[in-house]
Amino acid sequence: MTIAALEALTFGLGRLAEAAGGAGHRLCLLTGDRAVYRHELAHLTPEALAALDIVDVDTFDESACAAALAAVPDLRGLVNSTDTWSVPGADLAAKLGLPGPDPAAVRLLRDKSRVRTLLHERGLSRGRALTVPIDPVSPADPAEASGPSAAEILREIGLPAVLKDSSGTSSRNVWPVRDEQQLHAALAEAAQRAFAGRLFAEPFFSGPVYSAETLGWEGETRLLGVLSRQMSPEPSVREEAAAFPVAFPDPELDVLQDWVGRVLATAGHDTGFAHVEFVLTAEGPELVEINRRIGGALVGEALCRALGTNVYEAMVDTALGRRPALLDSPVDASSGPATGFVLVYPDRRGTLTGWTGLDALSAFPGSPEWYPTAVPGRRVEHLGDQRGCTGIVLAEAATAELALHRALSAAGSVRPVVTADDEG
Numbered sequence: 001m002t003i004a005a006l007e008a009l010t011f012g013l014g015r016l017a018e019a020a021g022g023a024g025h026r027l028c029l030l031t032g033d034r035a036v037y038r039h040e041l042a043h044l045t046p047e048a049l050a051a052l053d054i055v056d057v058d059t060f061d062e063s064a065c066a067a068a069l070a071a072v073p074d075l076r077g078l079v080n081s082t083d084t085w086s087v088p089g090a091d092l093a094a095k096l097g098l099p100g101p102d103p104a105a106v107r108l109l110r111d112k113s114r115v116r117t118l119l120h121e122r123g124l125s126r127g128r129a130l131t132v133p134i135d136p137v138s139p140a141d142p143a144e145a146s147g148p149s150a151a152e153i154l155r156e157i158g159l160p161a162v163l164k165d166s167s168g169t170s171s172r173n174v175w176p177v178r179d180e181q182q183l184h185a186a187l188a189e190a191a192q193r194a195f196a197g198r199l200f201a202e203p204f205f206s207g208p209v210y211s212a213e214t215l216g217w218e219g220e221t222r223l224l225g226v227l228s229r230q231m232s233p234e235p236s237v238r239e240e241a242a243a244f245p246v247a248f249p250d251p252e253l254d255v256l257q258d259w260v261g262r263v264l265a266t267a268g269h270d271t272g273f274a275h276v277e278f279v280l281t282a283e284g285p286e287l288v289e290i291n292r293r294i295g296g297a298l299v300g301e302a303l304c305r306a307l308g309t310n311v312y313e314a315m316v317d318t319a320l321g322r323r324p325a326l327l328d329s330p331v332d333a334s335s336g337p338a339t340g341f342v343l344v345y346p347d348r349r350g351t352l353t354g355w356t357g358l359d360a361l362s363a364f365p366g367s368p369e370w371y372p373t374a375v376p377g378r379r380v381e382h383l384g385d386q387r388g389c390t391g392i393v394l395a396e397a398a399t400a401e402l403a404l405h406r407a408l409s410a411a412g413s414v415r416p417v418v419t420a421d422d423e424g
Contacts, residue, residue, distance in 0.1 A: 001024065001026070001074045002025055002026045002028050002053075002072050003023075003025045003026070003028070003075075003077045003078070003079060003316060003319050003320070004027075004028045004072055004077070005027060005028070005029050005078070005081070006030050006059060006078060006079070006080050006085045006088070006092065007029075007030065007036075007081075007082050007085050008029060008031075008037070009082060009294070009296050009300065010036060010037070010040075010296070010373060011039070011040060011297070011301060011371060012040070012081075012294070012300040012312060013029065013037050013040040013041070013044075014040050014044045015048075015300065015301075015304060015310055015311075016079065016312045016316070017044065017047075017048035017049075017051045017052040018047055018051070019310050019313040019316045020051055020316050021047055021048065021050065021051030022310075022313065023320070025076065025316070026052070027051055028052075028053045028054075028055060028072050028075075029053070029055065030055050030057050030065060030068055030069070031055070031056065031059060032057065032058050032059040032060065034054055034056065039371060039372055039373075055068050055072075059085060062088050062091065062092065065092060066092055066095065069092060075098070076319075077098055077319030077321070078098050078319060079315055079316070080100075080293075081273075081315065082293065083169050083291055084169060086292060087107055087110055090102070098319075098321075099318075099319065099321030100319075101269075101272070102268070105267075108267065109268070109290050109291075109292050110197075112129075112164065112165075112166050112167070112168075112289050113129040113131060113197070113202075114129075114166075115267050115289070115290060116128065116200075116202050116287070117129045118266060119287060122266050124263055124266060125286060126286065127157075127202050127205070127286070128156075128157075128202070128203075129201070130156050130157050130200060130201045130202070131198060131199070131200050132149050132152075132153065132187070132190075132198075132201050133199075134149065134187065134191045134199050150180065150183050150187060153183060153201045154180070156201075157201045157203055158203065159177065159179065159204075160176065160177060160204035161176075161177050161183070161201050161202065162174065162176050162177070162204050163175040163177060163186050163190060163199060163200070163201050165197050165198070165199065166195075166197030166198050166200050167196040167197030168196055168197065169196070171237045171384075171385040171386055172387070173190070173195060173199075174237045174385070175235070175237075176204055176235060177204075182235070205279040205288075206279070206281060206282075207279045207280045207282065207286075208229075208279070208280055209229040209231055209277065209278070209279055209280075210226050210227060210228055210229060210246065210278055210279075211226070211227045211275055211277045211278070211295060211299075212226055212260040212274075212275075213225050213227060213244075213273075213274075213275060213276075213294070213303060214260055214264065214273065214274045214276065215272070215273055215274075215311075215314055215324060215327060216264065216269065216271050216273075216274065216327075217270075217323045217324060217327055218270055218271060218323075219265060219270040220327065221260065221261040222327050223256065223257045223260060225246070225306060225307075226244075226246040226256065227242050227243070227244045227245070227246065227302070228246050228404070229241075232384075235384075236383070236384040237384065238343070238345070238383075238384060238388065239297070239343060240342065240343055241340065241341065241343065241404060241407065241408060241411075242297065242298075242299070242302075242341055242404075243338065243339065243340035243400035243401070243404035244302040244303070244306055244338060244339055244340075245333035245334065247401075255285075260274075260278075263276065263287060267290055269292050272292060272293075273293055273318075274293070275290075275291040275294065275295040275299065276289075276291075277289050277290075294311070294315065297343070297392060298339070298371060298392055298394050301339070302339040302341070305339055305396070306333045306334075306335070306337065307331045307332070307335065307336060308331055308336040309326070313326065314326040337396040337397065337398070337403075338396065338397055338398065338400040338403045339394055339395065339396055339397075339407075340366075340395055340400060340402075340403035340405070340407035340408070341371075341392050341407055342393045342408055343389045343391075343392055344389065344392065344393060344411055344414050345383065345390065346383070346390060346416040347383075348380075348418055348420055349380055349381055349383065349420070350380060350420040351377065351378070351379050351380070351419045352374055352378050352379075352380055352390055352416055353418065353419055354416075355415065355417060356414070356415045357413040357414040357415055358370055358414060360413050361393070361410050364395070364409055364410040364413070365395075365397075365406050365409075366396050366402075366403060366406030366407065366410065368393055368395045368407065368410035370391060370392075370393060370414070371392040372391040373391050373392065374389070374390040380416075380418055391414070391416075393407055393414060394407060395407040
């Protein structure tokens with residue numbers, strides 16, 4: 001018997017293969033670029049390696065994926081753990097008669113503008129969304145060209161606001177704006193960009209950013225823990241660091257459990273993992289976005305360590321159409337080590353040639369580990385979002401606060417070496 005995965009997150013493939021093997025299934029990964037998983041493939045355990053097959057296919061070609069899946073022997077389930085392939089994955093599962101989410105519900109979650117509007121209508125958000133038409137012609141005068149859209153945003157949303165892609169990922173095409181000059185500049189820049197969805201505006205909510213890591217089954221939601229998220233200074237919107245699990249007092253944790261359950265139910269996500277990003281404002285939590293998957297970067301690894309179990313087993317259970325055992329497990333996020341991780345970015349564009357400081361990581365407390373997300377020779381073009389990340393440093397401690405301190409300290413010794421174009 002086999003479980004297929006339509007692409008996967010950069011990290012966690014080994015855990016997923018082990019979970020599939022433990023359930024008596026092989027894991028078949030469909031990928032258009034197996035180099036994405038170079039780190040995972042290089043560190044597979046013998047058990048994971050024995051349970052894994054890889055099929056190279058254009059995963060943006062749904063017909064090609066359908067043909068590849070049809071050729072998989074005794075296919076019993078389809079794992080879809082990414083945002084980019086969530087809609088085609090839901091469609092393919094439905095066409096093949098496999099367990100999976102309602103494709104219409106997945107399409108809703110992939111549209112941040114629709115989700116914001118729905119939550120606002122149901123009283124779960126103080127802000128609404130406003131679709132912003134943009135002129136793809138480069139304007140000679142940004143303020144003049146963006147005037148009609150800017151005026152509507154000022155009237156309907158107000159400042160500060162956030163402009164973003166309704167189906168964007170990795171913090172791409174996101175503009176926080178605090179004054180009219182920034183608003184006009186953002187609209188002019190947006191006119192030169194390609195969007196996965198459409199541009200929309202929403203209020204800017206002030207406060208620290210977190211994510212609720214949840215698991216659900218047929219409307220029952222369990223909050224596995226809360227991850228802290230350190231964002232870069234504006235105007236960049238990249239994620240800098242994170243730690244898990246955040247030690248909220250029980251009353252506040254109960255409020256978050258209730259809130260995230262209502263948000264997911266309203267948005268139509270009733271089964272499987274969810275990664276719910278939110279701002280904890282002075283008036284309570286406000287949604288940033290919902291991802292119907294386990295968290296990216298090293299969130300899955302953080303969950304496994306804190307809970308003392310392979311949480312990817314729940315992903316396998318869900319793909320097979322059965323209630324995840326993790327929902328009824330007595331484990332909690334305080335039973336294992338806490339983790340903090342820091343994303344390492346270069347300070348300039350150019351060609352990555354390597355890193356300094358990696359050989360010194362072992363001198364730091366917390367058993368720091370290095371997870372590369374780029375290879376020497378790759379060009380670094382984007383410094384303002386996660387595409388510029390070259391690797392992640394992870395460290396452990398008894399609490400998330402201490403783990404983050406350790407990860408920050410260790411990551412401070414690592415520097416990407418980038419050759420600028422004028423140095424070539």
